[in-house]
Amino acid sequence: xxxxxxxxxxxxxxxxxxxxxxxxxxxxxxxxxxxxxxxxxxxxxxxxxxxxxxxxxxxxxxxxxxxxxxxxxxxxxxxxxxxxxxxxxxxxxxxxx
Amino acid sequence: xxxxxxxxxxxxxxxxxxxxxxxxxxxxxxxxxxxxxxxxxxxxxxxxxxxxxxxxxxxxxxxxxxxxxxxxxxxxxxxxxxxxxxxxxxxxxxxxx
DNA sequence: ACCATAGGCAAGTAATGACTTGCCTATCAA
DNA sequence: TTGATAGGCAAGTCATTACTTGCCTATGGT
Numbered sequence: 269x270x271x272x273x274x275x276x277x278x279x280x281x282x283x284x285x286x287x288x289x290x291x292x293x294x295x296x297x298x299x300x301x302x303x304x305x306x307x308x309x310x311x312x313x314x315x316x317x318x319x320x321x322x323x324x325x326x327x328x329x330x331x332x333x334x335x336x337x338x339x340x341x342x343x344x345x346x347x348x349x350x351x352x353x354x355x356x357x358x359x360x361x362x363x364x365x
Numbered sequence: 366x367x368x369x370x371x372x373x374x375x376x377x378x379x380x381x382x383x384x385x386x387x388x389x390x391x392x393x394x395x396x397x398x399x400x401x402x403x404x405x406x407x408x409x410x411x412x413x414x415x416x417x418x419x420x421x422x423x424x425x426x427x428x429x430x431x432x433x434x435x436x437x438x439x440x441x442x443x444x445x446x447x448x449x450x451x452x453x454x455x456x457x458x459x460x461x462x
Numbered sequence: 463a464c465c466a467t468a469g470g471c472a473a474g475t476a477a478t479g480a481c482t483t484g485c486c487t488a489t490c491a492a
Numbered sequence: 493t494t495g496a497t498a499g500g501c502a503a504g505t506c507a508t509t510a511c512t513t514g515c516c517t518a519t520g521g522t
Contacts, residue, residue: 372509376509376510378510409510409511410511410512410513412511412512412513413510413511413512416510416511417510433518433519433520434518434519434520435519
């Protein structure tokens with residue numbers, strides 16, 4: 269479980285996908301590809317992105333809903349919270365008396 | 366920066382090292398090895414652990430202080446907080462009005 | 463001075479993982 | 493029904509990475 273989450277987050281492209289879903293939830297595969305391609309025309313192929321999404325889904329960080337020929341992807345930060353809790357629980361970012 | 370942190374966390378052995386430092390801060394390399402070895406006598410070699418510590422240090426998750434022939438390792442959760450903030454900031458784990 | 467302890471460096475191996483290539487299925491519009 | 497759009501599957505390639513092996517340095521005790 270934690271294994272899947274951390275391995276999923278280990279890749280920069282997958283993190284960019286999550287960033288994209290924070291900005292706009294419910295994107296399709298092609299929308300995600302378009303965002304990753306950006307201005308310069310370079311970026312991972314559709315298949316590469318598809319495989320990244322599989323990894324993110326397996327980790328539970330992304331959930332997908334099919335609708336006709338479209339498949340929409342949504343972010344779920346729950347697994348990340350649960351999995352980082354073991355180190356982050358005791359103290360909040362900044363707090364002095 | 367974020368790259369180093371996530372790659373560091375991608376390995377289960379490195380996460381176990383962090384877990385060990387949560388329980389007892391300021392361990393030496395050999396102490397950490399002993400903990401990872403556990404009861405069954407199996408576990409990564411000293412060199413393997415040493416390399417893992419290098420990765421954790423490069424990510425800033427572990428800081429070390431030399432003292433004589435000993436080198437003590439301490440946990441720093443700061444980088445993890447900073448790097449997960451982009452997805453975890455808006456909402457705390459559970460909170461209702 | 464000697465030896466044991468604590469740790470470092472570097473090259474080699476084996477496995478994991480990101481990406482490509484090529485083809486296939488399903489939905490919708492004309 | 494035909495074609496175009498949205499996505500899926502599987503084998504293969506190449507780079508990364510975890511781990512090993514072997515040797516070297518430095519500190520501390522006796």
